[in-house]
Amino acid sequence: MAKGDALDPKGLMEEAFKIEGISAPECRSIFLDWALSYHGAPHDGIKALLDRHAAEPADHPMTKTLKEGLVAPTTPKRRGGRQARVAD
Numbered sequence: 001m002a003k004g005d006a007l008d009p010k011g012l013m014e015e016a017f018k019i020e021g022i023s024a025p026e027c028r029s030i031f032l033d034w035a036l037s038y039h040g041a042p043h044d045g046i047k048a049l050l051d052r053h054a055a056e057p058a059d060h061p062m063t064k065t066l067k068e069g070l071v072a073p074t075t076p077k078r079r080g081g082r083q084a085r086v087a088d
Helices: 014-017 024-037 040-052 060-072
Strands: none
Touching: 014 024, 014 060, 024 060, 040 060
């Protein structure tokens, strides 16, 4: 692949799958860079990348990172306030 395309503007994902022995932290860093340079809906882009790289091993760190990117973040619960400051 050349420099990239609309789905992978910098060709980061393509290269990540080619790097022998790439680690999960490296994949997360590459994923963040991809997310900042991608100009579409990230959820749709992640799905398209997983489809594009479906032939890659399921245990590849980038595959795992992409799948984690599809999981919606949990809503944080309110912490603190008066109850946290005042003892019973």
